[in-house]
Amino acid sequence: AATAIWPPALKAALPPAIVNGIEIYSMKIDSKVTSRFAHNVITSRAVNRANVSKEVVFDVDLPKTAFITNFSMTIDGVTYPGTIKEKEVAKKQYEKAVSRGQTAGLVRASGRKTEKFTVSVNIAAASKVTFELTYEELLKRNFGKYEMLIKVKPKQLINHFEIQANIFEPQGISELEAQGTFITNDLSQVIKKSFSGKKGHVSFKPTIDQQRTCANCSTSLLDGDFTIKYDVKRDSPGDLQIVNGYFVHFFAPTNLPNFPKNVIFVIDISGSMSGIGIQQTREALLKILEDIREDDYFNFVLFGSDVHIWKDTLVKATAENLKEAKDFVRAIDTRGMTNLHGGLMKGIEMLTTAFETNSVSKRSASIIIMLTDGQPNEGVSDPQEIQVNVKKAIQGRYPLYNLAFGYGIDYNFLEKMALENKGVARRIYPDSDSAIQMEGFYEEVANPMLTEVELNYPENAISDLTQNNFKHYYDGSEIVVAGRITDNDLNSLTADVKAQGAENDVTFSEQADVEETAKALQEQEYIFGDYIERLWAYLTIQQLLEKRTVAQGEEKENLTAEALELSLKYKFVTPLTSMVVTKPEDNEDKAAIADKPVEGTDIFSIRVNGQLIGDKRVSSDAKIQNTYFGKLGIENKQLELKLEVTPEKITLQKGRKKTVFTWLDTVTLRQEGLTVIINRKKNLVLSMGDGASFVIVLHNVWKKHPLHQDFLGLYTLDSHKLSERTHGLLGQFFHHIDFNILEIHPGSDPKKPDATIVIKNNKLTVTRGWQKDYRKDPKHGIDIPCWFVHNNGAGLIDGVHTDYIVSNIFDTTVN
Secondary structure, three states, X not given: OOEEEOOOOOOOOOOOOXXXXXXXXXXXXXXXXXXXXXXXXXXXXXXXXXXXXXXXXXXXXXEXXXXXXXXXXXXXXXXEEEEEEEHHHHHHHHHHHHOOOOEEEOEEEOOOOXXXXXXXXXXXXXXXXXXXXXXXXXXXXXXXXXXXXXXXXXXXXXXXXXXXXXXXXXXXXXXXEEEEOOOOHHHHOOEEEEEEOOEEEEEXXXXXXXXEOOOOOOOEOOOEEEEEEEEEOOOOOEEEEEEOOEEEEEEOOOOOOOOOEEEEEEEXXXXXXXOHHHHHHHHHHHHHHHHOOOOXXXXXXXXXXXXXXXXOOOEEOOHHHHHHXXXXXXXXXXXXXXXXXXXXXHHHHHXXXXXXXXXXXXXXXXXXEEEEOOOOOOOOOOHHHHHHHHHHHHOOOOOEEEEEEOOOOOHHHHHHHHHHOOOOEEEEOOOOOHHHHHHHHHHHOOOEEEEEEXXXXXXXXXXXXXXXXXXXXXXXXXXXXXXXXXXXXXXXXXXXXXXXXXXXXXXXXXXEEHHHHHHHHHOOOOOOOOHHHHHHHHHHHHHHHHHHHHOOHHHHHHHHHHHHHHHHHOOOEOOOEEEEEEEEEOOEEEEEEEEOOOOOOOOXXXXXXXXXXXXXXXXXXXXXXXXXXXXXXXEEOOOOEEEEEOOOEEEEEEOOEEEEEEOOOOEEEEEXXXXXXXXXXXEEEEEEOOOOEEEEEEEOXXXXXXXXXXXXXXXXXXXXXXOOOOOOOXXXXXXXXXXXXXXXXXXXXXXXXXXXXXXXXXXXXXXXXXXXXXXXXXXXXXXXXXEEEOHHHOOOOOOOHHHHOOOOOOOOOOO
């Protein structure tokens, strides 16, 4: 068997700034930040240096917290813009094109903090293309600094590469830094940063030689995170800014005494946490215990099948108690099922009892931090019942923070429960730094400075206010409130803040002159449009989507309608909207859809198996036997679905009901998150929920053909919606894999040169060849150049090829 990789990457045979005939000769990332609101434009320009048409790929990563606002591509002077539509409208347009294979997804989650935007287009020889992507985000303050993340990965040397960031902050900039994970000592000299008064500037513009990994290398050093961090001067606890009838209030007081805090750690010790999960949990808890202050109180609740506690009550963080706690943590081990409800309710009860018995100070901040990696399956296991019970028990008295370890969890459930109880959910990625991720989250909430924070404004002068009350204010963070001014005659705006401090109740007051503030801001050269209005819209949409997560019935419908209206008005790609991009492809337009990935979207367990068949007989001069799919099986246990497809028939089993179709049928079936479309004598399209769609193409050959027989083709639409856990003999290649082709030289066949591929830290010999792509031409296919990896893909695939053999089409265990 041979494994093919495409598209080709002829890096060694071409000039260093050209890959597969395409030269990206310019890439610029231009960021304008005004009052924490960032407006970013990525522009990439490429030219086809080959003498035939070539595919150009625009591939960038952007922060998950950002909203795309615009995209366009210009080919030889003709611009193809993206248009933002209601998601359902775009989906209907998309479904019409699915069976023709004329669609492609653009955005997918690509990492912990980023989403990947990818679009490709074929351009003629010597043609030029310009891609331009715009996105906006509100920079969040953590640990005393605002952070802007720019992912840098051009994948080739670029003649003109630059990052330019201009920052304007009316309060004045107090510090500014810029760094990159890929920055060498030489490249550090290329970073230019400066700030004075209200303005700051960062630039990074390496020459093509400075980008090289070595003096004669054609590979680029630019691969990683470029981060800009800054903070503002704080002469007062807050700052009010007003432009064109909208205001924003930034509130971040300093030099306040710390609240003593009461922390309950509720930890999942079920069997699924064994290994790296519990190991890194112990490591994180030991580090957290080192950071707990002496006036804090704490306790541990462990839940497996049963619930276990360290102490009967919360205990003070004395040296003796901390030593005992560390011994307890080191002994934590896994056992049993997942009694999440029991563990949480015990933690809540313990905290409530501490207040009722005056065991802890009334003027202290209390939080519950729960870590789990699975779904409740012991005790009360119904998620809705757990949510109701937890909310009733907490009664709004303290926030609940849910840490979701790994991917085998119902993230939506944990997020809803946290939001209902004034907390947040955070995913902890199972990796070598899982402990650091947990510690990082704890540090964010380790220093409460105020509780019960309420920000008030003149009721008769403002409307459409964003969230203005907060359970806690943490040191190093910032509270942001925005709204619309309805009183056109208003001369000044006053903000009154009330909160509970560590020693007594506190009040703050801010006032801004409407005309003077607006005039001062509008004169600045960095301003981009009505930025405070867009900041207000961004913040409002984010908060409406959060409320929508926990709402039901009519309330959810109203929140959805309001968030959708704002998304369309301000042209944001949100979970409720999609961007439709029209691409010119082979004398016809091809639609592509950009959706906003959502953390915690329902994940189906989908298994796809295939049975291989060969030719009717093996040709005597054939060195390699051709194999094809003769049968495909797709199973989704959540939907109780089994689909078995052969060139003769289609068998669909949903629950206990089994239906058999032939390829002469034309069928459209929609029910319970499942869509099945059979296009007569052509293909079958299977979609589940909002996830990826599978297309099975029927390939008929002449019945009397001496060698070949009918076979099936399997294709995936929206592969960007497949999760990072997707694997299998084919599934592993839905993830991006970096590789280089080197040392191209003649092989045993004069028409098929050999080369060396560097992939997964292996050097493999590969041979040039061709493969049929049937996506556009199901009957004849299109020849695609590939590199063939020998020895059954050894060194390319994970494991060996026999690891992927199953005993039958719906078997769930491999050899």
